[in-house]
Amino acid sequence: MRNCLFRDLSGDAINYAAEKDDIGRYNADDMLIENCSFYRLLGLPINIYRGGSDESTAGPYITIRHCTFVDCCNKERGSVMRLIGPQVLTVENCNFDNSGRGGATIRLDEATWEKVRIANCNLWNSGRMMTTTSQAIQGKMYNFRPAYINAEAYDYTPVEGSELEKLSIGLKKK
Numbered sequence: 001m002r003n004c005l006f007r008d009l010s011g012d013a014i015n016y017a018a019e020k021d022d023i024g025r026y027n028a029d030d031m032l033i034e035n036c037s038f039y040r041l042l043g044l045p046i047n048i049y050r051g052g053s054d055e056s057t058a059g060p061y062i063t064i065r066h067c068t069f070v071d072c073c074n075k076e077r078g079s080v081m082r083l084i085g086p087q088v089l090t091v092e093n094c095n096f097d098n099s100g101r102g103g104a105t106i107r108l109d110e111a112t113w114e115k116v117r118i119a120n121c122n123l124w125n126s127g128r129m130m131t132t133t134s135q136a137i138q139g140k141m142y143n144f145r146p147a148y149i150n151a152e153a154y155d156y157t158p159v160e161g162s163e164l165e166k167l168s169i170g171l172k173k174k
Contacts, residue, residue: 007039017049041072050085061088068156072099079107089116095170100127
């Protein structure tokens with residue numbers, strides 16, 4: 001999924017969490033979410049679940065980069081991203097603006113052998129990162145107040161010359 005806008009939703013935006021039997025038959029194998037905006041979501045913007053404990057089933061492989069989350073999932077114990085059991089995960093260059101305040105920005109349940117990486121993200125007035133092993137956060141996390149080109153028109157691209165634009169965090173210009 002590239003260059004998508006999800007806004008004003010009462011439910012989840014991207015939900016691959018319907019696995020029922022918990023034996024590692026997951027809903028997505030190789031997923032890329034890039035340059036997407038999520039605005040005013042009551043549910044989870046991204047919810048991915050892989051159950052089971054059989055590490056012989058490879059996947060899912062998840063990459064989430066250059067996304068912006070504005071005023072998302074601020075309910076108590078909610079989270080902007082709920083990522084359970086991904087074997088390979090990269091979350092990078094994402095901007096969390098006023099999101100996940102009642103719970104977590106990212107809720108990650110990973111095993112020590114999984115390859116997970118969260119790096120170069122901005123958390124402005126947002127919830128904490130919750131991980132199982134604490135090995136996922138690799139690199140700097142920032143706390144800059146975002147400025148957007150035109151938020152009223154749902155363009156959450158960082159203003160040219162801003163700290164987020166310099167650090168390549170958030171949406172990339174199309």
